[in-house]
Amino acid sequence: MNDTVKPTRITTVPRYGDQPADKLYLPAIYAGIKVTLGHFVRNVLDITAMETLEYPEEQPTDITSRYRGLHRLTHREDGSIRCVACFMCATACPAQCINIIATERTDGIDEKMPEIFAIDTLECVFCGMCVEACPCDAIRMDTGIFSVTGKTREDFVLQRDRLLSHTGAFETEQTRNKEASHD
Amino acid sequence: MIEILETSLFALLALGVLTGGLMILLARRPATHAMGFFIALLSVAGLFALLHQSFLFFAQVLVSVGGVVIVTLIMILTVNLREADLPPEPHQTRWLIGAAVIIAPLSLLLYQTLTTLGDAFPPVSDTFGGTRSLGTLLFHDGVLPFEILSVLLLTAMVGAIIIGKKEQSYDRES
Amino acid sequence: MTTAQILVTLGSIVLAALLALLMIPVLVWLERRVCGLIQDRPGPNRTNVFGFRLGGVVQSFADVVKLVTKEEYIPDHIRYGRWIFLLAPMITFASALLAFMVIPFADTVQVDGAALRIQGLPVSYGILWYLAIGSVGILGMVFGGWLSHNKYSLLGALRAAAQMISYELALGLGIISMILTYDTIDFNAMVQWQSGTFWGFIPAWGLFIQPFAAVIIIIALFVETNRAPFSVAEGESEIVAGFFTEYTAMKFAMYFMGEYVAMNTASAVIVTMFLGGYQLPWFSTAALLEHFRTVAGVLLLLVPVVMTLFILWMRRNNRVRLTLSTDGGRGRETRILTGVLIGTTLLIEAILLWLLLEPAGSIGASVAVPLLQIVIFVVKLMLVNLFIILIRWTLPRFRYDQVQVLGWRYLLPAALANLFVTSIIVAGVGS
CATH class of the missing domain: 3.30.70.3270 (Alpha-Beta Plaits)
Incomplete structure (x- = not known):
């Protein structure tokens, strides 16, 4: 008997790369440059707003009582x-x-x-x-x-x-x- | 002053050509061969430059050094011959001496031809050697050989591609 | 040759050498700083000389000192061909430097009746020189990778060589179509050609006249200089550094510097061929010389404004967060730099005022216009360098087969098609 059981959960994986815009790659480059340039300009305009800690003047802020430091x-x-x-x-x-x-x-x-x-x-x-x-x-x-x-x-x-x-x-x-x- | 400079430069470049050639012949490792090839071709380009032939200088550097030498290097590296793969060459010194003896009178003939060859071609103007003059000459007087050469190069390229293509299996879309 | 002519010639040689060599620490700094700022971190900012950080440029000099004083050794497994192993970085470095020497920094200057070029090598065949000498640099990489006696180096070198010769065809064809458009092989004449306008108000830059060829040539130049996203040669076996692997200290420094000089040269070629070279967008050199007093007047107003903005930005950003206990001497540095910048601005203002008040057509204008053009060239060069660095930190690296497919199947036919269309248009317009 040809009892084909249909699977109840089919996940379709989206495949990219076939569209002409994808193959051209230049729109993707433009989108990427927008992101990086945005980050760059934002950080150049105000470099102190970065989340980077200036160690050793600034100590880490996430040391809690559960933190496993030295014994x-x-x-x-x-x-x-x-x-x-x-x-x-x-x-x-x-x-x-x-x-x-x-x-x-x-x-x-x-x-x-x-x-x-x-x-x-x-x-x-x-x-x-x-x-x-x-x-x-x-x-x-x-x-x-x-x-x-x-x-x-x-x-x-x-x-x-x-x-x-x-x-x-x-x-x-x-x-x-x-x-x-x-x- | 300029004469001394030109003569010494010519001597240096000729030395480079000879050294490069000798390195190609007598080296034992392929890397030294390739370096000799590079030195020889670069020195020939320098000799062109000494004769004020700027386009030939660029063509030589661009095509010979930047193209031929690199492709030769890739070829050496890909084929990767070892000393053991080559056929044995006994009595190498005897062959060399015999060949030198035979070639000596031929080289005399060659020298004679080259020194009298200059009379066969009319002298060019002082500005010859640049791109424009060479291009004009090529496309006015030498169009047919130029086109035949390009067909020859096309044939060589197509042949190389066909030889280098791998067999396509039929269940794979190309 | 009169004294003035000798001075100008020597000056252009010195300028070309300085621009090529001094750009190396600036480019290294720019790369690391821009990379950091894109990734939301500050980049190098602690190395200082008596408290002067200069934004982190001192870090590049510290790198140079480190590379010079590092232990020089050649690995023992390299048994033969050591002289080629040592010669290879020199080939790359020398060819990169030589290729930079034909870029024009300013228009030809009339000195004592002779027209002198402001190039390192005052030759008229710039683009051919760049193509030829630029293609010699690859040999250094191949020899270096081969003689390293190391599988990864060999792979890196082979891939670099194959990638470069694939894209040289596209580069050559693209450049031929640009030569057809400009009708010259002289870089200076190319820049002069771009001084007009077309369709009324758009400056006749190569980028607008031939956008297709611009894209092809820029991509091919990325490949020629081994920059990301085409950095298969150096970052490919990313753990071991490709063909750099067996090189230490000064030999590595030569490769490293050679790569940055090559990138700088590629930027210079892009600026010269596509962005109008050393010119202001709507002015030709003759127009500048004629209306120099207007230009001096505009600069008189513009320079203080730009300097003020820069000083304000520096005061705001050359500090650490206000919650910190110390600022590592940045406050003192900011004050001293502000003083220096204000002093420089006053000096420039004085010179511009003197130029403004002088009668037109005197020697002041003919000295100041080339200087202005050099400044414009350097600004454009830095912008293109910034663009190349930005692309590096934006795009992931291409896989090697993707690189080859792009070179042979897409770029080469595109360059050929562009050449056909260009020649048809040039022949049609010219007749």
Whole structure:
């Protein structure tokens, strides 16, 4: 039986290029020149109306609290380090850029703390997996710092004390997983 | 002063022609061949310019250098012969020496012909060599050879196109 | 040759060389700045010399310094033909520069009884020279690409060569029809021919007399200079730079500069053949010389107006947004430049006033008219350069087979048809 099922949704793709005006191409050139010349004249007449940011005098305007900037290690209320060197962030990191060496904690709050906590920002892809993996809300990426400079490769490996010294850039911080902080 | 300048310029250009020719003959790589071709043709154009033949200078540069040399380069690059594809040429030095020995008396004959050839043509005026004078001469006295040459070129072009055309398959619209 | 004649000849040679060479940084700057402004971004504007940015022109000079001081090396895989590899950019650069030398910048000047041309090479066969020498530049590209011992370079070079010889035919035929119309091969005579009017009020520019040939020749000139949208040679394998790939530092700089000089020369040819050259639209040189006092008077009024507008525009635009903390010295630059421009305007006004008050037909007019013509030529040249740069950033690049189809199947028959029609009309009108 010749039962041809007609498809119910036929999308016709419009094909261009067969008209004489298309083949001549000069009308298309004219239309293109109108656009570019319009942009050019508009920008020449007032160059400060451009959306381009004059970095470094103008800093980016779209850094929000969700922006994944440089990492920071958080403190507890008494000032000690919150991280317990559980290695979950190092395991979760897809670029394997976190190096932790744990040591015994001396202030009796927990058992372990990181003696060496090094993040290689040259390897880091700023994905935020470490922040999601941490059970203690010890590492965050809300510093809002987007520019890291250095003269040698070693300058880009951030150690624990520098990470502790970074501060969060946003006032409305909610501490995640407060029950995990063993307070 | 002008004489010294002209003579030295002529010597330089003749040296260019000879160098170019020798490079074409004796070079081992095709790039050096092509460069020799370019130098030789450019020097010939310079010799035309030295004789105040401006139209021939332009024709030489435009057609020979700007057309023939480039097409030759494209041809060399497309065909892309390697040393291994060429047939072996043993005893090359003997061939060269034998050819030089045979050609030497012929070149004497050629030299004799060329030096006496000048008497066969009437001297031209001082302003000859520009486009207008050459064009007038060509279209008054030399119309028939000119048209036959153009038919010859047309035949060559049509032949080249037919040889170069690929076979059209019948289910493809041309 | 009297002193004045020697001075004028030397002056035209110096002018031609300066115009060709000094245009290179200006064109590089123009390209980058226009490209930026079209794309809604400012373009280079930070490189400065003691605070003077001059809109970013200093960036081009910084580029030159960088290219000169870069490490020169020839890749090791280029084993033979190194001298040809080094010679190739020089061929392109030399031929581009030489081709510029026959463009007239002003009308012939009567100095001590002899009529001197204001060209780099005072010859009467300008268009043939341009065609001939302009076609030598391609050889540099082919040799360079070939000797680079690199597949991509070779492809780029081959495509460039094939594209150029395809369009040389159309260019040659178009130029022949223009030669038929103007009845001369002399650029200066071509410009003089365009000094009349036709149909009453339209200036007899080549663009209006032969629009068809103008389109054909302009397209063919785009191809000859390897400019977008026909930039298959240099941008084709876009990641590797076509036949430029193995060239570093000064050798690359020669190719780069050669390309901009070729573009400048093509603009000059377009201006000379189609836009009336160095002339004002409705005035011929004789008319200018005769009515020079009127012209000086008009300029006396016009120059301050233009300068005021420019200074106002500069004050408005040579600054950063007012919310910023520093302006990088732009304010100081604007003030100094305003002073310089006002001083220049006063100087020009003084000269024009002196010319106005002098009796007619004196030496002042015969010196000032060529200068005015040179200025008009440079203005028109910059406009055409701007047009070419605009086209580059408007149109996408053609595919190589599209380029060849356009050259052989559309442009060549169009040029032939134009030649037929032109010769019929010229023969009909001339008899």
